[in-house]
Amino acid sequence: xxxxxxxxxxxxxxxxxxxxxxxxxxxxxxxxxxxxxxxxxxxxxxxxxxxxxxxxxxxxxxxxxxxxxxxxxxxxxxxxxxxxxxxxxxxxxxxxxxxxxxxxxxxxxxxxxxxxxxxxxxxx
Amino acid sequence: xxxxxxxxxxxxxxxxxxxxxxxxxxxxxxxxxxxxxxxxxxxxxxxxxxxxxxxxxxxxxxxxxxxxxxxxxxxxxxxxxxxxxxxxxxxxxxxxxxxxxxxxxxx
Numbered sequence: 001x002x003x004x005x006x007x008x009x010x011x012x013x014x015x016x017x018x019x020x021x022x023x024x025x026x027x028x029x030x031x032x033x034x035x036x037x038x039x040x041x042x043x044x045x046x047x048x049x050x051x052x053x054x055x056x057x058x059x060x061x062x063x064x065x066x067x068x069x070x071x072x073x074x075x076x077x078x079x080x081x082x083x084x085x086x087x088x089x090x091x092x093x094x095x096x097x098x099x100x101x102x103x104x105x106x107x108x109x110x111x112x113x114x115x116x117x118x119x120x121x122x123x124x
Numbered sequence: 125x126x127x128x129x130x131x132x133x134x135x136x137x138x139x140x141x142x143x144x145x146x147x148x149x150x151x152x153x154x155x156x157x158x159x160x161x162x163x164x165x166x167x168x169x170x171x172x173x174x175x176x177x178x179x180x181x182x183x184x185x186x187x188x189x190x191x192x193x194x195x196x197x198x199x200x201x202x203x204x205x206x207x208x209x210x211x212x213x214x215x216x217x218x219x220x221x222x223x224x225x226x227x228x229x230x231x
Contacts, residue, residue, distance in 0.1 A: 046211060047168060047222045060219055063125055096167055100215075103156075108179060109215055110158035114167035 002026035004036075004097050004115035012087045012122050022080040022097030022115060029055055029075050033102025036080040037111060038071065040093040052100060053080060089122045126150050126214055130223035136231040141202045145226045147212035149193045156216040159188055159197045162225075163208045171210075172197065202228070 008020040022036060029036060037052040051071040052060040061069050070083040080097060094117040103109035127150040137143050147157065155175040160168035170179050172188040175195060185200045199206055207230055212223040 046225045047213075049220050049222070052220075063219060098167075103215075108158070108170060108173035108177070109156065110170045110173040110179075110213070111160075111168070112170050112173075112179065114169075117167055 002099060002113040004099060004113060006095060006097050006115045006118040008095075008118055008120070010119065010121060012091075012120060014088055014122060014124055016087050018082075018084040018087050018091070018120060020082045020084075020095055020097075020118065020120075022082070024078050024080070024097070024099065026113075027099060029053075029073055029078070029080070031055055031102070033104070033107075035100035036073065037098050037100050038080075038082040039096045039098055039111070040091075041096065041117075042090075042093040045093075047096070050084070050095075051082060054100075087122045092120065092122045094119050125219060126153060126217065126221050128212055128214055128221050128223035130210075130212055130226050132226060133224065134227045134229060136229050137202055138231045139202055139204055142198065142200045143202060143228060144199075145197045145210055145212075145228075147190075147195045147197070147223050149195075149214055152192045153214040153216035155191045156214055157188075157190065157195050158213045158215065159186075160211045160213060161206075161208045162211065168211060199228075 004024040035054040038050040041047045068085045096117045098111040099113040101108045101112045157175045159172040162168040176188045209227045
């Protein structure tokens with residue numbers, strides 16, 4: 001059974017740096033083709049991919065946010081960490097981590113498992 | 125970025141209806157298109173991947189079609205548990221993008 005869980009602060013002040021940790025189980029981030037993503041969803045809006053890290057340390061970032069984002073993995077701890085600098089109230093959202101399955105004839109290639117999400121509020 | 129446009133944004137329907145949601149990509153995504161269902165307070169759940177393949181455990185009343193830039197999600201014989209918001213998402217190329225969502229609400 002695959003599980004993912006987000007952890008971090010619930011309240012961040014403007015200009016501060018947000019650090020979120022995704023702790024997962026049931027799969028390995030050393031498996032060829034697998035990735036873990038951070039996706040956020042402002043209230044009543046669509047999800048938005050922030051960053052994605054693959055088994056081989058390949059990384060993908062939102063073009064509009066890439067200067068503010070860092071993503072790292074610790075395969076020994078089954079963790080993926082996202083940092084986002086210079087937080088602003090418009091960054092208030094639920095932040096999800098999700099597994100990206102590899103693309104193959106037998107697997108989805110989609111975000112097939114998600115954490116429950118963490119609501120992050122940016123306010124002074 | 126590849127922009128994904130869904131229509132309609134809201135759809136009013138009754139139990140037993142057949143509904144269709146459309147998703148258009150600003151450039152071809154081949155068949156690397158997934159559909160998700162999201163209920164309030166929950167994470168999205170993948171229903172369909174690679175345009176037309178049902179994920180494990182997804183009822184057969186859900187179906188997906190399309191390739192290139194135009195895709196559809198059809199729900200046949202809508203059930204009470206299907207009232208939710210649906211998102212398309214492309215996963216072709218460097219960066220993956222979601223559509224704006226379609227809320228299926230009770231008429």
